[in-house]
Amino acid sequence: MAEHGRRRYLGVVDLGGSKILSVVADEEGRILAEDRRATEADEGPEAGLERIAASLEAALASAGLGREDLRAAGVCSPGPIDRARGLLPEASNLPGWIDVPIRQYLSDRLDVPAVLEHDATAAAYGEFVYGAGRGYRHIVYLTVSTGIGGGLVLDGRLYRGATGAAGELGHITIDADGPLCFCGKPGHVEGLCSGRAIAGQAEAVLARGGSPPMARLAEEDGGLTAATVHRAAEAGDPEAIRILQRAGYYLGIGLAAYVDIFNPEVIIIGGGLRHIRDHYLGPAEEEMARRAMAESLKAVRLVEVELGDYSGIMGVVALLREGAATA
Numbered sequence: 001m002a003e004h005g006r007r008r009y010l011g012v013v014d015l016g017g018s019k020i021l022s023v024v025a026d027e028e029g030r031i032l033a034e035d036r037r038a039t040e041a042d043e044g045p046e047a048g049l050e051r052i053a054a055s056l057e058a059a060l061a062s063a064g065l066g067r068e069d070l071r072a073a074g075v076c077s078p079g080p081i082d083r084a085r086g087l088l089p090e091a092s093n094l095p096g097w098i099d100v101p102i103r104q105y106l107s108d109r110l111d112v113p114a115v116l117e118h119d120a121t122a123a124a125y126g127e128f129v130y131g132a133g134r135g136y137r138h139i140v141y142l143t144v145s146t147g148i149g150g151g152l153v154l155d156g157r158l159y160r161g162a163t164g165a166a167g168e169l170g171h172i173t174i175d176a177d178g179p180l181c182f183c184g185k186p187g188h189v190e191g192l193c194s195g196r197a198i199a200g201q202a203e204a205v206l207a208r209g210g211s212p213p214m215a216r217l218a219e220e221d222g223g224l225t226a227a228t229v230h231r232a233a234e235a236g237d238p239e240a241i242r243i244l245q246r247a248g249y250y251l252g253i254g255l256a257a258y259v260d261i262f263n264p265e266v267i268i269i270g271g272g273l274r275h276i277r278d279h280y281l282g283p284a285e286e287e288m289a290r291r292a293m294a295e296s297l298k299a300v301r302l303v304e305v306e307l308g309d310y311s312g313i314m315g316v317v318a319l320l321r322e323g324a325a326t327a
């Protein structure tokens, strides 16, 4: 009996800039246990790798399992990643993490084959296999959050491109002379429509003494984020509404480009900003409809993620089930 349960389980970690989520799943992709803890990225990559492994081991322990029960392990992380070598070359939200051999570390420590995947790519695949993309073959996944990321499933297959960098939908140019994106280039979707961009525009309004109600909310929140701007807009603040609608307008220009290039059946929207319907996603959808080609528009629907925080995790689970991990 003792051998019966051995090496049947999958361990998956979603590594974020601020938090780590680890799960243990069975062969059918059912999650048995999880562990959440802070990334503490500023403690450096060695401490970080230790925390990632400890988190996965904690999830195993709460499922009543040990590392000897694992068949494979996987991590998804914000890009850029070097998937072929299993390295985090330079993750922008993990300062000081350069060329971190995360796949090899996990593989050695847990004595299993492992895989490293880009988080938005993984999320696209997770939604395709288990979530809002089930039954479709042509999917654009877009996460609208602090930043804006994307992933593509084309003709029923995960599309990674020549170097694994395909789907950077936040970094297409939609305003040639627009403000600098956080990647340093002008007029990108992310530089105009992300949570960080929205907060930056609101800060500029407050800096010139505009919108006292939003300033009060920012004080209550102990800082200004897109969530603050959203609250101000819901309370009827005209500056907050204008900022969100402008961001939505630009997002719609991006969406129209995705529609025309990929002719998807669904665009699946993830990330915290997906909840801002009235003044952000609504205007985005209208602008998309104004700009995209009629033939492609007929086929496409804008839908929300179904897996919430677990899109990326479930994408890696699906990839591990298909044997993506290497020793």
Ligand SMILES: [Zn+2]
Residues within 6 Å of the ligand: 170, 171, 172, 181, 182, 183, 184, 185, 188, 190, 191
């Ligand atoms: Zn950019």
